[in-house]
Amino acid sequence: MSLLVVGLSHRSAPVSVLERAALSGDAQVKLLQDTVAAEPATEAAVLATCNRIELYADVDKFHAGVAELSTLLAQHSGVGLDELTPYLYVHYEDRAVHHLFSVACGLDSMVVGEGQILGQIKDSLARAQDLHTAGRLLNDLFQQALRVGKRAHSETGIDRAGQSLVTFGLEQLSRGTAVQDWARGKRALVIGAGSMSSLAAATLARAGVAEVVIANRTADRAERLAEILNDGTAGLARAVSMDAVPDELTRADVAVSCTGATGLVLAAETIAAALRGRGVVAQPGADEVPPAVAAGAAPAARLPAGSAADDNCPLDLPTVQATAGFSVFGEAAVAGMGAAELEQHAAWVDNGSPRVQSGPDEAEAIAALAAAAATVGRIPERRRPEAVVVAPRPEPVLSLLDLAMPRDIDAAVHRVPGVRLVDIESLAEASADAPMAADVDLVRRIVSDEVAAFGAALRAAHITPTVVALRTMAADVVAGEIARLEGRLPGLDDKHRSEITQTVKRVVDKLLHAPTVRVKQLAAEPGGAGYADALRTLFDLDPETVAAVSRAEDSTEKDRGPA
Numbered sequence: 001m002s003l004l005v006v007g008l009s010h011r012s013a014p015v016s017v018l019e020r021a022a023l024s025g026d027a028q029v030k031l032l033q034d035t036v037a038a039e040p041a042t043e044a045a046v047l048a049t050c051n052r053i054e055l056y057a058d059v060d061k062f063h064a065g066v067a068e069l070s071t072l073l074a075q076h077s078g079v080g081l082d083e084l085t086p087y088l089y090v091h092y093e094d095r096a097v098h099h100l101f102s103v104a105c106g107l108d109s110m111v112v113g114e115g116q117i118l119g120q121i122k123d124s125l126a127r128a129q130d131l132h133t134a135g136r137l138l139n140d141l142f143q144q145a146l147r148v149g150k151r152a153h154s155e156t157g158i159d160r161a162g163q164s165l166v167t168f169g170l171e172q173l174s175r176g177t178a179v180q181d182w183a184r185g186k187r188a189l190v191i192g193a194g195s196m197s198s199l200a201a202a203t204l205a206r207a208g209v210a211e212v213v214i215a216n217r218t219a220d221r222a223e224r225l226a227e228i229l230n231d232g233t234a235g236l237a238r239a240v241s242m243d244a245v246p247d248e249l250t251r252a253d254v255a256v257s258c259t260g261a262t263g264l265v266l267a268a269e270t271i272a273a274a275l276r277g278r279g280v281v282a283q284p285g286a287d288e289v290p291p292a293v294a295a296g297a298a299p300a301a302r303l304p305a306g307s308a309a310d311d312n313c314p315l316d317l318p319t320v321q322a323t324a325g326f327s328v329f330g331e332a333a334v335a336g337m338g339a340a341e342l343e344q345h346a347a348w349v350d351n352g353s354p355r356v357q358s359g360p361d362e363a364e365a366i367a368a369l370a371a372a373a374a375t376v377g378r379i380p381e382r383r384r385p386e387a388v389v390v391a392p393r394p395e396p397v398l399s400l401l402d403l404a405m406p407r408d409i410d411a412a413v414h415r416v417p418g419v420r421l422v423d424i425e426s427l428a429e430a431s432a433d434a435p436m437a438a439d440v441d442l443v444r445r446i447v448s449d450e451v452a453a454f455g456a457a458l459r460a461a462h463i464t465p466t467v468v469a470l471r472t473m474a475a476d477v478v479a480g481e482i483a484r485l486e487g488r489l490p491g492l493d494d495k496h497r498s499e500i501t502q503t504v505k506r507v508v509d510k511l512l513h514a515p516t517v518r519v520k521q522l523a524a525e526p527g528g529a530g531y532a533d534a535l536r537t538l539f540d541l542d543p544e545t546v547a548a549v550s551r552a553e554d555s556t557e558k559d560r561g562p563a
Helices: 015-021 025-037 062-077 081-087 094-104 116-130 136-155 165-174 179-183 195-207 219-232 242-249 268-277 339-350 360-376 411-415 424-431 439-488 494-524 530-538 543-558
Strands: 003-009 041-049 052-059 089-092 187-191 211-215 237-240 254-257 398-402 419-422
Touching (some): 003 015, 003 094, 015 081, 025 062, 041 116, 041 136, 052 094, 052 136, 089 094, 116 195, 165 195, 165 254, 165 424, 179 195, 211 242, 219 237, 411 419
Antiparallel strands (some): 003 089, 041 052
């Protein structure tokens, strides 16, 4: 096995990089074709979701394979290789199998345990099969990954550890309220009609929204999705064109967008205009927070007019006091100051300078800073920001969920009053603190067991062409000896000829049975790859015959239709 995976995900790269590296459907096709055309790779499959891009390949050289796959990912994603490389991860052989099985079980998902990844893995395999880039290794690997994922969901409670990205996003919008209670009676707009958008529409319908409007660039897909939703509740859903989206936003309470567009689908101004259309005054940036003032900080010190400086204070007071929220007692005033200067400043405050009204708390705080500076030399310039007082935002009248990668909705919408936006980036932050269920440990054990079993089966399969070649050689020997016997005994009747032939074949089969069964068992163990070479050497098998068997099997796998 020479399985190699090179990729990036929400665990290795910021959302901004994932967004730029996202691959369109056409780009995925071209990437697969270019990968199998490259020298190190013979098979390839791409797993591209909203939070991961991974390229799987069967390669004959590790280092050359890593270099080639990384370069191809950079070329087709449009992100420079130098910029992309720090975010890439590489898994090889058993580690690559372990990674895909973990992904299939939802252990590597943004929302742990979500089951939607199984459909995405199935689509990835189907694409590789359609393009004939998946051979025996990737066919077996991806099909086994699907079985492992299904096993994890059926045998454990991993479903309780997480849910689909759609449900998680809606929970973030509802902010602690049950999604059913929050969504009941609302008007929903769903932009896109793919798998994620369809799941969002179905989830909202089950949650009890009053209406679901489907907008998609292809009208037929939007209408088909609306028909499916109306099958359960007549009149619940309707399809509209993308041109109608601005008008629909003036009536919607919640909008979900997940399209394959490479640019923005909803600009901030479009959202603001929709709110103005419903009587809500909204302009991007209208509620930008004023300069922050440290919560609980002492009031800014004010010096009498005309005061230049104090001989005993090391600060250039007239300069620094003009800074918004400045306090001569706060950390902002003394950042970067040396220990000796800080002690001088503390003494100045402690002596109760007539120009500054100070209290004992401020003097003690600065004395503590002085003690710290005596140890490290100076207060560092970079420090954790102090807590700020943030102006309260109005309750949202429009909730937006952006599940697309790259993003569909302008991030500037965050600054529009009356709007709440949840996107992939905010979901990643929220999921970082999500609790892990105890069942996750059970799933990890399942993955480990399945990886070991898959590796053993793969190693055993590796020796199969050699065993087939050995039995073919034995059959040829039998055929040759029977032909020689017929030459010596031309009067041999058919009955006796058949009996002799069957007897010789049984003898050969019995002689080969125990060695071939045992060599398969040994080859399945770690480090058993050398048994195939030993078998070829002992029986003087033609390497080309073995290779021909392997090529025939691989050709059969590549011609296999979608699973």
